[in-house]
């Protein structure tokens with residue numbers, strides 16, 4: 001369970017370009033699949049970055065499995081991010097010059113797991129996303145949708161309990177979006193927590209989704225579950 005208590009986030013505090021992206025959010029995110037929706041600028045990405053320990057709230061408290069994570073020192077946050085979260089960013093952050101497989105295996109490197117075990121898991125994730133044939137190719141040759149799937153495979157490689165994905169199906173056709181939903185359904189069945197932002201009606205109304213959080217102007221308008 002992830003909880004947010006009175007969480008606010010203000011960027012550029014005290015400067016002329018100050019923006020309050022989140023205002024006094026109280027939210028509980030249970031294992032399963034939560035979709036965060038809302039207009040552009042409503043605070044969806046900011047919410048994900050706070051939950052994923054990539055930024056700290058200006059005020060308020062965030063807990064993960066009962067532990068307060070919003071006030072941990074940076075050196076603990078780095079380790080927490082690697083072990084507890086997989087991320088799919090809007091800009092996929094794949095590294096040019098490396099193969100698809102090497103990119104997918106990257107998040108596992110700091111954890112010291114046996115390379116063959118990681119490689120097998122990476123190849124299985126790539127195969128599930130229809131990318132087995134591209135594993136040894138450089139990422140530069142992938143199409144937009146393939147790049148997105150490689151980023152999803154990379155987010156899953158550490159088998160982390162929480163997957164955070166910002167608009168994961170934005171570049172996928174319906175068949176691939178459905179394949180992504182199959183993977184999400186599998187993660188849900190494993191008891192994992194998946195948090196997605198999406199404008200995509202195929203995602204918001206999909207069977208594996210357990211909760212929809214609707215945001216407006218930095219606040220939670222309603223939660224449907």
Ligand SMILES: Nc1ncnc2c1ncn2[C@@H]1O[C@H](COP(=O)(O)OP(=O)(O)OP(=O)(O)O)[C@@H](O)[C@H]1O
Pocket residue numbers: 011012019020021038039040041042043044045046047
């Ligand atoms: N690093 C930052 N510095 C300053 N302002 C920011 C930063 N990140 C986001 N903002 C501002 O905070 C507000 C919320 O942005 P956020 O990216 O969280 O919204 P969003 O709902 O994810 O939007 P989109 O659907 O367009 O991705 C916006 O006004 C945005 O301009």
